[in-house]
Amino acid sequence: MSAVVPDGAGPDDARCAALYAALLGDRLPTDVLIRQWMARSDAAALVDGFLERLPQPGGLESLESIDAERHGTDGPVRAEWPPSQRVAGTVRYVAMVALALHEHGVWRSSRPASELAPVAAAMLPIVQESWRAPLQAVLARAQVV
Amino acid sequence: MPSPISDSFPPSARSWLAVARDGSTEQRRELAGSLTAIYREPLVRYLHAFGARLDVEDVVQDLCARILDPAFLDGWHRSERPFRLWLRTAARFELMNRIRAERRRAGAADDALAELVESDNAQAAFDRAYAASLIRAASEAAQRALDAQGRAHEWTLFVEHSLNGKPYAECAPPLGIPVDAARHATARVRGLVLDALRGVLSAEQVAEADIERELVALLSHLQP
Numbered sequence: 001m002s003a004v005v006p007d008g009a010g011p012d013d014a015r016c017a018a019l020y021a022a023l024l025g026d027r028l029p030t031d032v033l034i035r036q037w038m039a040r041s042d043a044a045a046l047v048d049g050f051l052e053r054l055p056q057p058g059g060l061e062s063l064e065s066i067d068a069e070r071h072g073t074d075g076p077v078r079a080e081w082p083p084s085q086r087v088a089g090t091v092r093y094v095a096m097v098a099l100a101l102h103e104h105g106v107w108r109s110s111r112p113a114s115e116l117a118p119v120a121a122a123m124l125p126i127v128q129e130s131w132r133a134p135l136q137a138v139l140a141r142a143q144v145v
Numbered sequence: 146m147p148s149p150i151s152d153s154f155p156p157s158a159r160s161w162l163a164v165a166r167d168g169s170t171e172q173r174r175e176l177a178g179s180l181t182a183i184y185r186e187p188l189v190r191y192l193h194a195f196g197a198r199l200d201v202e203d204v205v206q207d208l209c210a211r212i213l214d215p216a217f218l219d220g221w222h223r224s225e226r227p228f229r230l231w232l233r234t235a236a237r238f239e240l241m242n243r244i245r246a247e248r249r250r251a252g253a254a255d256d257a258l259a260e261l262v263e264s265d266n267a268q269a270a271f272d273r274a275y276a277a278s279l280i281r282a283a284s285e286a287a288q289r290a291l292d293a294q295g296r297a298h299e300w301t302l303f304v305e306h307s308l309n310g311k312p313y314a315e316c317a318p319p320l321g322i323p324v325d326a327a328r329h330a331t332a333r334v335r336g337l338v339l340d341a342l343r344g345v346l347s348a349e350q351v352a353e354a355d356i357e358r359e360l361v362a363l364l365s366h367l368q369p
Contacts, residue, residue: 013273014367016276016280016281016367017364017368019308020276020280020363020367021364022303022307023335023338023339023342024357024360024364025335028364029361036364039367084310
């Protein structure tokens with residue numbers, strides 16, 4: 001029998017968290033799901049993959065082109081989607097809200113700042129440098145609302 | 146007829162008491178081993194957080210040695226508290242007693258009680274380790290059950306699909322599992338792990354209807 005959950009500190013906890021998430025399946029609340037995914041060892045690569053096909057910070061994109069609803073995986077994220085799709089959609093959505101706020105000073109979201117801030121906070125430590133200021137703008141916005 | 150899991154994992158608080166009172170030596174040894182596997186590490190982390198200059202592993206070892214003492218389990222049952230909280234209290238009192246004994250030997254004043262207030266750090270250390278050891282024990286129980294049924298490859302499928310995110314079309318055929326049957330196989334594995342968790346969670350006073358919420362709570366303890 002192979003040991004699926006290895007001994008050790010951080011990686012062990014992340015693996016155990018992944019097992020709980022697998023048991024909960026599609027019923028995991030989105031903020032818990034996001035934090036669990038962001039703790040994975042391949043999280044930075046995953047998030048890079050989600051973000052690289054979006055308009056980029058400093059790219060002088062128009063406000064229309066960074067519409068969050070449109071970029072949240074071909075539309076708003078749905079609770080019944082499988083976990084991977086919900087993570088990808090939510091990350092893209094928050095990234096686009098962050099970009100709109102950072103580049104145009106406009107909050108474009110049908111969801112409250114309090115809902116997006118935990119996702120932005122989870123993304124912050126693992127995104128590339130260019131995305132940090134936009135995500136911090138979301139956190140700052142959540143603090144003043 | 147018992148489920149495959151209940152042969153290798155503590156199924157309920159009532160059965161713990163039955164084994165403690167009337168079980169064979171082998172049954173008692175297995176149950177004590179299962180409970181120790183879940184609770185030992187959380188208790189060690191918990192006691193470490195008090196910062197006492199004592200061998201906390203030794204304190205926990207002594208506690209685990211009497212984990213199936215019928216009087217100890219009866220006391221827990223009467224308390225109507227979750228087993229982990231009962232154990233935590235017992236561990237803290239044991240640590241306190243040892244500190245007092247140490248101080249008496251050294252001729253110092255007995256202010257151990259004041260020093261052993263349970264901090265948030267101690268609780269968090271316990272909760273984190275408990276969440277990890279519980280899911281680890283349940284996973285191992287599920288793997289044992291699958292191994293015994295000659296279905297170990299279903300665990301691999303579960304890991305590849307549900308943990309590593311691979312689509313069934315990619316991970317099922319190399320394991321000899323038809324793609325059409327893969328969803329049922331992973332559902333079966335999830336059921337086995339949940340069955341294993343239910344035994345401990347029910348002893349911890351978690352109602353069947355609240356298991357999902359409890360799993361979310363356990364997961365939250367493991368977040369960075």
